[in-house]
Amino acid sequence: MLLAALGPLAGKLNDAEKNDASTWLPGNAESTKVLDLAKTFESSDTVPAVVVYERPSGITQADRAKAAGDVRAFTGVHGVSGQVLGPVPARDGKALQVIVPIVPGDGGWATIGQVVDDVRKIARSGAAGLEVHVTGPAGIAADSGEAFKGIDGTLLYSTVAVVVVILLLTYRSPTLWLLPVLSAGVALSSAQAVVYLLAKYAGLTVNAQSAGILTVLVFGAGTDYALLLVARYREELRRHEDRHEAMAIALHRAGPAIIASAATVAVGMLCLLAAEMNSTKGLGPVSASGIVVGLLAMITLLPALLVIVGRWVFWPVRPKYGSPEPAERGLWARVGRGVARRPRAVWLVTAVVLGAMSLGLADLKAEGLANKDSFIGKPDSVVGEEVLARHFPAGVGQPVVVIAKASAAEQVRDAFARTPGIAAVTPPVVKGGYAYLQGTLDDAPDSKAAKATVDRVRAAVHRVPGADAVVGGGTAINLDAQRAARHDSNLIIPLVLVVVFVILALLLRALVAPLVLIATVVLSFTAALGFSALVFDHLFGFAGADASFPLFVFVFLVALGIDYNIFLMTRVREEAERLGSRRGALVGLAATGNVITSAGVVLAGTFAVLATLPVVAFAEIGFAVAFGVLLDTIIVRSVLVTALNLDLGRWMWWPSRLCGKRDLPVADDLQPKEPALVS
Known part of the structure; x- marks a missing residue:
């Protein structure tokens, strides 16, 4: 009788699972505070996917046109929300990247894999001679979901x-x-x-x-x-x-x-x-x-x-x-x-x-x-990370995020940009009394060097008077x-x-x-x-x-x-x-x-x-x-x-x-x- 009563509830356990970053992190961590404050600027569930196109002999005009067409197609994919950025060419002329913001919606993180699959199909369709991979946080989440499937x-x-x-x-x-x-x-x-x-x-x-x-x-x-x-x-x-x-x-x-x-x-x-x-x-x-x-x-x-x-x-x-x-x-x-x-x-x-x-x-x-060492085997997101590292600054797709009081936005941006290990910093976006900035790492976001950079960024922005700055992002979360x-x-x-x-x-x-x-x-x-x-x-x-x-x-x-x-x-x-x-x-x-x-x-x-x-x-x-x-x-x-x-x-x-x-x-x-x- 007890089993008959409890059995149906047991089947609902999967629906009660929470696998987003904030439910794993310590509640008092600086990166957790960033996740909470970032809701003012963007959906807390937004997960970027990075689509990278590579042609070792050099990107052609047709490749650029193909990637530009994909950007328009990505905006129509269910689960993609916000502005799709790109295509951004690499300095060596051998790769392009597109950043696709994904919002899982009611299905939670379990639906990211389906959205990534749809994006990947579009990107690979008609890509003659182009190597196409989907990486970034959404690509990694999709491969993790596949690993845990069933x-x-x-x-x-x-x-x-x-x-x-x-x-x-x-x-x-x-x-x-x-x-x-x-x-x-x-x-x-x-x-x-x-x-x-x-x-x-x-x-x-x-x-x-x-x-x-x-x-x-x-x-x-x-x-x-x-x-x-x-x-x-x-x-x-x-x-x-x-x-x-x-x-x-x-x-x-x-x-x-x-x-x-x-x-x-x-x-x-x-x-x-x-x-x-x-x-x-x-x-x-x-x-x-x-x-x-x-x-x-x-x-x-x-x-x-x-x-x-x-x-x-x-x-x-x-x-x-x-x-x-x-x-x-x-x-x-x-x-x-x-x-x-x-x-x-x-x-x-x-x-x-x-x-x-x-x-x-x-x-x-x-x-x-x-990330590249977390899987037994080499899924597409790991290959994509390697391609990105060959042609773009290593931290592209997983920026360091700084949120501070709006009154100190420019001072914080200056301290952020001068930090060794940061390649570039975006202009501050001000909303609700806070300023939101992103910085690109020189090193791979999951490397020891990148974690050391996060510590330097924190030391730099914490010294700005009245800024109350906090530093987060994927690297800070791991640290x-x-x-x-x-x-x-x-x-x-x-x-x-x-x-x-x-x-x-x-x-x-x-x-x-x-x-x-x-x-x-x-x-x-x-x-x-x-x-x-x-x-x-x-x-x-x-x-x-x-x-x-x-x-x-x-x-x-x-x-x-x-x-x-x-x-x-x-x-x-x-x-x-x-x-x-x-x-x-x-x-x-x-x-x-x-x-x-x-x-x-x-x-x-x-x-x-x-x-x-x-x-x-x-x-x-x-x-x-x-x-x-x-x-x-x-x-x-x-x-x-x-x-x-x-x-x-x-x-x-x-x-x-x-x-x-x-x-x-x-x-x-x-x-x-x-x-x-x-x-």
Whole structure:
């Protein structure tokens, strides 16, 4: 009934997305203020497209006539509004450019691609021997839209396919996988409906990035919770004849770990509300909503479905009442006994290897991506940028914008024009008490040199008395976003660590264990980021990474990585109550090793789906998180944390009463006491 009510709302989430620049930028950034003030002079939705014509042998008179005819045709295209400028010839006589102002209208930014396609068709029609490209902000937006076209369907179907394959391999059952996938599908639809309602009535900012991550997160984390519950339920079915009793005990035992895990992820994601970047700030509540809805589905709907269908759903390996638990002789039981022989040597060597991987951070260039480096491949807008750079001042099409008090217009223009790196400045346009100016950059608008020019312009115009000048434009937007992302990382990373520590301390009722676990999580994060940086640079050939990349990877790896800490350590604590800390560590690993590994593979697989999108930023996040999750589950949780548990013994639980419980000698731990695993 709930799904029937929420399902139609889920389909409206795309309509609630906001992908314009002001919804991504920090609200207090200078470039954001320019976007607001510019509404006085032009439509805030106006996006210029730059049509560039090139003939390497030289532009002919027929080419000029063709471009002039195109200018008249462009004015009749639906979505083109305002004066079409050009054709402007290049000084070398080999190219022409036309600037076409596009207003998306009611369809929003999603319609820019269609307008650009119409402009491109006109420009290329009858262009014998002329190379024609559409670039500028509208051309880039159109190519970005094409890259994200069908992202929701692509991510959903790819994620479902990955989850189904992994669950088939994990459960070795042709039927059991249906219930977690069905529950995750219900959770996703419900989460999308909740996010839509928050966007419509609570002012939550949702964009294509957060909507795409929501799909991956709900399926990945939800399936993780399902794996943990199903594993414990199957374990209890071997001990209890009544499946209702088995599920009640499974929920009682696994429920606190699942709830604590989801709460940690949700609260960690809500830390993003402290971000300056609106896009990052909006991702927090979107992700937290998905996690909470996924949790509710996996501790209500999934248990009900499992109990209704009975034991046959596990076919062909049904857990029979009284049968031995396979974990007692499984892989992770053997791994635990191997680690127990020399736990200190194991954790020291593992820490050194992870530390060595972290050295790759020296190769990480998270300073933002130029337009030409943002796509996997070379779309038309990138080719057009290269053509413009060959024949025109590099900043044509993406000017620096200065808005100041009208009374100081000429002084501001003089300071603006004298700034090194500015090729030309337009006369001021005065309206509503403000003056509007545009300046052409000498350098490519997404280059470091252009960003340095923006800083010089700001310093120059800010010195004009009484001008109250603000500087914006595409380059300034990228610069402000980069600085806001750096600020967000410096603030949110420590905040998440504090939140995670508090939750772990409350859950485990100890102080040493949370500190040790957080140290392993941070080491895992730096190792994953360092290794990823080396892969991006030397294998994939990426030019760098988005400025928000380290923060996103940290939040996902730490918040989700804590899941596996909680899954492992709550079981270790449960067993340590009966068997002592060292023996409890071995039993906890044996009991949870398979489910943690399976959960990690599912989550890694779902995030790896992001790498299928032809956008470098998504591919990098997908690869880094997928690799980091696998590293976390296979090495850090199962080997490093187990070795530390065995080495520290009861001191891991200081100052709780477990710290005073006597440990068995390590030699006794190595004896195969299988009955204790089942008892």
